[in-house]
Amino acid sequence: MRTRRPLVIVDALASLANAFKDIFPGSTTSSLSAADLAAQIEALGPRAALKPKVVPLDETRLAALLYFDQPTPQAGLLIDLWRPVRTSDSHFARAFCRVFNDDLTHVSAALPLNEHWASLEQTRLRRAVARFLNYRPHQMSNWIRAVEDSMALTYEGRAVRHCLIVARKAPKLVQKLQNKFIPLPGGISIENALLREKWIRTVVDGRRVALLGSMHSGNIIGFISLAEVDRNDAALRYAPHETLVPVQAVLGHSAHDVALVASPQGDLFILSGKGSVFQKTHGHWRVLDYEALHERLSLRFREDVVIGVLRAAIDLSFERTGALFCLLDSREDLTDFIPDHGHALAANSHLRRSLRGQNISVWAQRQVITAAAATDGAVVLDKDGSVLDIACMISSPREIARLGLREPSMPGARALAAWRASFRGVAINVSEDGPITVYERGATIGRIG
Template sequence: MRTRRPLVIVDALASLATAFKDIFPGSTTTSLTAAELSSLLESLGSRAAFKPKVLTLDESRLVALLYFGQPVAQGALLLDLRRPVRTSDSHFARAFCRVFNDDLTHVSAAWPLDEHWASLEQTRLRRSVARFLNYRPHKMSNWVRAMEDSMALTYEGRNVRHCLIIARKAPKLIQKLQNKFIPLPGGISIENALLREKWIRTVVDGRRVALLGSMHSGSIIGFISLAEVDRNDAALRYAPHETLVPVQAVLAHAAHDVALVASPQGDLFILSGKGSVFQKTHGHWRVLDYEALHERISSRFREDVVIGVLRAAIDLSFERTGALFCLLESREEITDLIPDHGHPLAANSHLRRSLRGQNISVWAQRQVITAAAATDGAVVLDKDGNVVDIACMVSSPKEISRLGVREPSMPGARSLAAWRASFRGVAVNVSEDGPITVYERGAEIGRIG
């Protein structure tokens, strides 16, 4: 048997490490040595014969195994999420690693990873998402690709932004939807509906109407009136945007159903009935783990306050609008953080006075707070979610000098303000490019996008 060159293993592990860092932001990766891999395989015993692609080692760590078409693993990568591993984490990591291993079998054993590998890499995450979501991954991958292609279309000068829900057991979903479903006699294949039927481009806007497709037949069978879908479900708190709560509510009826949604900003979102959310933005796929951010903050602040802040941040991220939210541990020495707080001649004084005391946990008040968050400056909240100040500039608090900490070089003024504010509580920074970063005591404790 020809011995596999170590360079190929090193290249593959480096490629896998890069992918996992994108999929699980904030995680760290380490390649296992030959001795560590041998010890791991020995501990697995007969389980190694089943080629487990990803194993959970402990509360926060996973290990991914690479086989290169061999009966025994040839390399392994340790992935530390730096947070508790959830079932969805291990399931998606397993789906991705399975696709990764399949791709390795198509690469020559004698050469480093080449242009063939690069072409596989471009579609790998899409194929992994399809495998994770569906029992027909090849079909699902084709539907996702058709959705991507449809986003390049226009209708009467407007970009096409479809919303498609694909049901595994369509008759059961239709029964639950009742009069919210309008059938399409004869049906149309999903690809034809997305790419060739021009009338669909104006009917299906993702706000009022969504297409319903059958996973079994691969065809569009009707329309769903989203306006009539009940939104009152605590499990729906973190849809990618508040306008997509009805779509997520439809998915709540079945774990294996999937929604493909094109945003007005040109991003593609994939929502599953399992609660997972994937996003393609700037040509890259990401896993949006909203619950991970929730867990990082909920131990410090009330549940309704955390939901209100994250709901506002996620909506602004979807809209590609930058903002900064600061949750204070204490309102004491507020002028230390906001020098012009309460000053009669402060900038934006009318806005700041009118929103002071409004609560981000209250839906109607949150709408105004979220809109005002787009104004240059920070939204500063107390532990109960009340606005202390808004559209204000944040300075370096005394805590930083007391700790002898030097301010870091940050990519923008908002990021630096978030870092400063995090010494007085928790800061949630929303980038204009979409990512959401959470800071505490000067350290990044969570990130999505």
């Protein structure tokens, strides 16, 4: 057996740790000690030779194993999610680790990780997403790349933003869609449709129309009229934007179907019928774990309130619009928290008076609240989702002084306001760059993006 050079192992573990910090925001990583690694190999027994790659350790932790080109693990990484590990977490971590190990076998173990490794790193998460989503990962990776490439195209001066749904059992989906589906006689390969057929660039806008492709043939077989697709609450919870609820509703017919959506802001979203959502933004892939935030907030607030406030935050994140939502435990002493609350001459007084008492869990009212959330200031809600104040500035509440805490250095005024508000309940900060961060009692309890 060849001896692993320590530098290669250290570089590989560092690369894997950085990847998992992106995949699972808020997680922490550390290298498995030699004793812990030996214990894992012993516990796996003959299964170690089958390269399981990711092993659940307990409710919140996973172990990712690196084999290089050896029959048993040579190193390992401990990943603590600081929340319960779900089945989808394990499955995606396993898909990513499999791709990572395959890449290691293509890089010389006698040298430090080189530029060949760097080139593999650029496509690794895309290939892991393709492996996680599909029984034909090479094809799926090519289709993801075709959508990425199509986003550089324009039509009559407008950026092209395709929406593609790929169905594993396309005939069955067509039967369910009925008159919502319009066939394309003869079909066109997915790559040609996305990159060479100019007329598709204007027909498929992702709002009214989506392309339907067959996973089996690799061809576009027709169009889906999204306006006619029925919406449902399950799709509402997972779609990256309210306008994509019909797309997620179509995927609800099969756990194996996939949608590739280019947003007007230049991001690429991948949605699956399993409820998983991936995003490529600013050149980096992210796993958008909406369900983790939903579960965390559901411990404190009613289901309809959680869906309402997260739907608003997720929509604004998609639109690249900053906002701050504060869910308070109590209505008491609001003037300590909002200095000009109820003042006749307060800033934005007409807006604040008109929206006071509106509820974020009611669809029609949420549309106005979400639009108003883009105004400077916070949206302050009670635990039942009713607006207490909006477009208002908040100050440091007395709870912080009583605890003797010093305000931390934060990346922006909205983040600091969210930290302050979290001592009165839960605060949700939506960054203009897209990430959503949730605070409680001054601590980060959840993050998307």
